[in-house]
Amino acid sequence: MDHSQLAATFNKDESRVTWHDETLWWVRQKRDKQAHQLPEWERLRETASRIKNNVLSNLSGYLEEFEANAIKNGITVHWAADGKEHNAIVHSILQKHGVNKIVKSKSMLTEECHLNEYLHQQGVEVIDTDLGEYIVQLAKEPPSHIVLPCIHKKKEDIGELFHQYLGTPEGNADPQFLTNAARLHLREKFLTRKIAITGVNFAVAETGEFVVCTNEGNADMGAHLSDVHIACMGLEKLIPKRKHLSVFLRLLTRSATGQPITTYSSHFKKPRKNQEMHIVLVDNGRSRQLGRPDFRNSLKCIRCGACMNTCPVYRRSGGHSYHNAIAGPIGSILAPNIDMKDYADLPFASTLCGSCSNVCPVKIDIHDQLYKWRQVLVKDGHASIVKKLGMKGMTFTLSHPAVFNFAGKAGRWVLKHTPFVVNNGFNPWFKQRDMPEPPKESFAEWYKKAVSNQQ
Amino acid sequence: MSRTSILQSIKANQPSFVEAPEVENFAPAFDDAVEKYIEVLRGIGGTLHHVESDEQIISIIKAQFAEAKRIVSDLPGMSSIAQTYESGDGHVFEDVDLFIMDSNLAVAENGAVWISDNEIKERVLPFITQHLAVILDKKSIVPTMHVAYDIIAQKDYGFAAFIAGPSKTADIEQSLVLGAHGPKTMTVFLK
Numbered sequence: 121m122d123h124s125q126l127a128a129t130f131n132k133d134e135s136r137v138t139w140h141d142e143t144l145w146w147v148r149q150k151r152d153k154q155a156h157q158l159p160e161w162e163r164l165r166e167t168a169s170r171i172k173n174n175v176l177s178n179l180s181g182y183l184e185e186f187e188a189n190a191i192k193n194g195i196t197v198h199w200a201a202d203g204k205e206h207n208a209i210v211h212s213i214l215q216k217h218g219v220n221k222i223v224k225s226k227s228m229l230t231e232e233c234h235l236n237e238y239l240h241q242q243g244v245e246v247i248d249t250d251l252g253e254y255i256v257q258l259a260k261e262p263p264s265h266i267v268l269p270c271i272h273k274k275k276e277d278i279g280e281l282f283h284q285y286l287g288t289p290e291g292n293a294d295p296q297f298l299t300n301a302a303r304l305h306l307r308e309k310f311l312t313r314k315i316a317i318t319g320v321n322f323a324v325a326e327t328g329e330f331v332v333c334t335n336e337g338n339a340d341m342g343a344h345l346s347d348v349h350i351a352c353m354g355l356e357k358l359i360p361k362r363k364h365l366s367v368f369l370r371l372l373t374r375s376a377t378g379q380p381i382t383t384y385s386s387h388f389k390k391p392r393k394n395q396e397m398h399i400v401l402v403d404n405g406r407s408r409q410l411g412r413p414d415f416r417n418s419l420k421c422i423r424c425g426a427c428m429n430t431c432p433v434y435r436r437s438g439g440h441s442y443h444n445a446i447a448g449p450i451g452s453i454l455a456p457n458i459d460m461k462d463y464a465d466l467p468f469a470s471t472l473c474g475s476c477s478n479v480c481p482v483k484i485d486i487h488d489q490l491y492k493w494r495q496v497l498v499k500d501g502h503a504s505i506v507k508k509l510g511m512k513g514m515t516f517t518l519s520h521p522a523v524f525n526f527a528g529k530a531g532r533w534v535l536k537h538t539p540f541v542v543n544n545g546f547n548p549w550f551k552q553r554d555m556p557e558p559p560k561e562s563f564a565e566w567y568k569k570a571v572s573n574q575q
Numbered sequence: 576m577s578r579t580s581i582l583q584s585i586k587a588n589q590p591s592f593v594e595a596p597e598v599e600n601f602a603p604a605f606d607d608a609v610e611k612y613i614e615v616l617r618g619i620g621g622t623l624h625h626v627e628s629d630e631q632i633i634s635i636i637k638a639q640f641a642e643a644k645r646i647v648s649d650l651p652g653m654s655s656i657a658q659t660y661e662s663g664d665g666h667v668f669e670d671v672d673l674f675i676m677d678s679n680l681a682v683a684e685n686g687a688v689w690i691s692d693n694e695i696k697e698r699v700l701p702f703i704t705q706h707l708a709v710i711l712d713k714k715s716i717v718p719t720m721h722v723a724y725d726i727i728a729q730k731d732y733g734f735a736a737f738i739a740g741p742s743k744t745a746d747i748e749q750s751l752v753l754g755a756h757g758p759k760t761m762t763v764f765l766k
Contacts, residue, residue, distance in 0.1 A: 167596055180586045268749070298747055365720075381739050411588030
């Protein structure tokens with residue numbers, strides 16, 4: 121199923137789509153409020169973007185520097201070429217310790233690598249401890265948003281899940297009550313699991329430390345109570361110096377949720393006494409993307425999700441319609457690098473309005489890249505037949521003025537005299553829309569008249 | 576195993592070198608850092624008391640946390656209400672109701688306090704406790720994260736964190752709930 125088919129499924133429940141749309145827009149407005157409080161906001165974005173330019177231009181050097189410092193700090197560093205190797209590395213650490221039950225805090229990288237499914241097949245129980253991720257895990261679904269994993273769910277759905285799996289009273293859908301039920305349930309997991317996996321928000325080359333940001337405190341509960349802490353990161357998470365964290369931590373949460381900072385910004389530099397700490401550095405196509413000049417800027421992403429919250433398509437089609445670990449505009453420019461054929465539909469799931477690029481805290485030219493991916497995909501033969509025929513028809517019409525004039529007249533005549541021809545389910549433009557009132561004349565006709573009247 | 580091939584591929588594909596910019600010390604948009612800190616901390620769900628002495632802190636804690644069975648702190652001034660602790664196994668702190676710590680760096684623009692394992696011997700304590708109390712000197716409040724990192728830049732630690740308010744989540748329909756996995760409340764005593 122491609123994006124438009126999956127979006128059609130999501131769009132069946134109109135009131136839920138409206139709720140989804142308005143809720144994400146509300147998050148976007150909270151982001152604006154925070155951004156507008158800082159007169160230096162644009163200069164901050166520019167600084168972040170330029171630091172990331174430096175990172176991309178010296179990524180190999182920073183990786184080596186980071187590795188050397190992390191090893192000095194007592195951390196074991198692993199390198200994985202792809203998701204498969206990443207999963208095997210994680211599993212080998214579990215096997216070494218004879219552990220088959222673990223806790224995991226949010227890591228979009230492990231989603232990208234399908235770690236949970238892989239470990240499940242190996243007989244390992246993984247519990248996602250971020251509340252939103254825990255909820256979608258119970259529902260056997262992937263997260264639909266990188267920051268708000270269960271934003272597609274209503275509290276009643278969650279109440280039902282908790283009733284089924286945690287034995288909460290049927291019909292109780294109070295967020296406070298449900299959160300507390302999860303708190304009690306997961307606390308027992310934190311206290312009994314020997315190995316914890318976390319993601320990484322930033323890794324500092326200069327010091328060999330990594331920073332994990334959460335609001336819930338789940339990464340810290342897992343990591344500080346574990347005998348073994350495994351941190352999994354895409355290799356683009358590096359920044360040169362600790363001091364640069366000031367720029368990124370100021371931007372990240374303001375952009376993501378409209379908070380001035382996450383509750384916890386935890387800096388892990390050395391393992392505790394008697395604790396083992398591992399970092400898995402994962403490529404999985406990133407080095408290839410680095411070699412595409414038009415698309416390498418996508419690697420600057422700090423995973424705030426602002427582009428999703430603002431996107432008119434994402435808000436109305438839902439995260440699952442992108443059938444990729446990372447949804448929305450940024451997911452649509454990252455995914456084709458991983459598989460052009462499987463994700464050929466995603467760069468077309470956009471209006472190219474540019475709002476994503478405007479809110480991006482590291483100034484990724486997201487909408488330009490969406491446009492450029494379309495060209496690459498069509499050239500490489502990945503566009504759908506419908507799209508190709510449509511484009512051919514458009515090209516012909518637009519390059520033949522007589523045909524263009526006739527098509528315009530015909531369109532206006534049909535809308536006026538036989539609206540049933542277009543107001544039906546066979547016309548994709550009629551879905552979730554009313555067709556417009558037909559104008560009396562075309563712009564060209566109006567212009568001719570206006571000019572002759574002036575004379 | 577893949578280290579060499581990954582690094583080779585990156586070296587082949589990375590663009591030509593550009594310098595990192597100098598980070599400006601962006602001046603804050605507010606004049607009074609202490610006032611801003613108080614406003615932001617309350618905005619993110621924290622509680623704040625102005626205090627002058629440890630006795631005052633103790634009497635507020637006794638009133639505010641009358642139910643607390645286990646209070647932990649290694650601050651000498653809190654010894655009359657709190658047990659001291661040893662580092663080792665974090666699991667033994669699962670029933671801590673209140674942990675009292677001090678911080679010597681806080682950030683006005685986001686309400687966060689900075690702590691590291693140089694001061695807090697057991698990393699899990701500020702997270703596993705049901706409630707968190709922080710004693711903070713007004714002089715320790717800096718306006719922005721840039722100033723904070725100027726101070727932190729050369730520090731050595733094994734673990735450190737900015738903590739901004741009680742743990743929270745809005746994962747259920749964006750309804751804010753305080754007390755996700757970490758402390759349900761955070762109280763700052765400002766000296």
